[in-house]
Amino acid sequence: MKVALVVNSSSGSLLGKPDAAAELEAKLRGAGLEVVAVLDGDASDLVSRMAQARDLSVDAIVTAGGDGTIATAAEALLGSDKALAPLPLGTMNLLAKDLGIPVDLDAAIAVFADAETTEIDVGDVNGHKFLCNSMLGVPARLAERRERNRLHMGVVGWWRHVIAGLKSMYRYPAMRIGLDLGDGPVTIRSKAVVVADNAYDEGFGHVLTRSRLDRGELTLYATRRLSAWPLVRLSIRMALGRWTDDVDLETHHVKELTVTSRRRLLRVMNDGETRLIAPPLKYRILPKALKVLRPKSAAPAPELESAA
Incomplete structure (x- = not known):
């Protein structure tokens, strides 16, 4: 799978780690993923880097940051055929947990090497996702x-x-x-x-x-x-x-x-x-406006329709 890695160095778990992007790239490659580009930086230019990653010839965008970083990625990826792969590197990591992605970094990366694509809903308030x-x-x-x-x-x-x-x-x-x-x-x-x-x-x-x-x-x-x-x-x-x-x-x-x-x-x-x-x-x-990667075993069971 071809991926682009977008790193938000101002996210909670990445503060004070100048070599985080290189370490994450090495882990992704070690798991068998082909990293086409690494776009590192803080929150100030995150939107433009997400848009740049979206336009690359990749299957998924791996985001290194918290839920706010993931929401920014979602805005960029809406309407595209690229899937979002969120690494749990924020404070709460709510979306990653809901998707069944392990909070352990190495385990999460291993998931993306053998994940499935699914579609999830996106909330919008006055254009903000x-x-x-x-x-x-x-x-x-x-x-x-x-x-x-x-x-x-x-x-x-x-x-x-x-x-x-x-x-x-x-x-x-x-x-x-x-x-x-x-x-x-x-x-x-x-x-x-x-x-x-x-x-x-x-x-x-x-x-x-x-x-x-x-x-x-x-x-x-x-x-x-x-x-x-x-x-x-x-x-x-x-x-x-x-x-x-x-x-x-x-x-x-x-x-x-x-x-x-x-x-x-x-x-x-x-x-x-x-x-x-x-x-x-x-x-x-x-x-179902956004494509995401999730563990194959984490796919929800279909809800039974109530009897008429």
């Missing part, structure tokens, strides 16, 4: 704080980040937004709104994981209250895998939705990357 989720409110603010301090986090820094997050749950004022799910706008107040590219699974140990990435739907999760007891109860239920029907969590499955606000700009976190976007926020799902 996401493959995992898009968040508003407290999660977006915490992500911005994490990015500002990432180079100096360390163990103590991460604990401070966690504590700051818990404080924000109580101190951050609820957003007042308009929400249109197709039946006309309604006003809600919430501290955290998540639009997921397909629904999250339930079950013990399944926290923010998705077994299906091609249902062709967005799932909206919005908190109603975040005072002490509802937050504790929701956290416990998430750990136990029974959280999506919590009384303080509003859930909707839609093809598209619109978020309005009196604010001039809303802070949005798409797959871990924050940006300011002018409302209204128009969300939609692009069914």
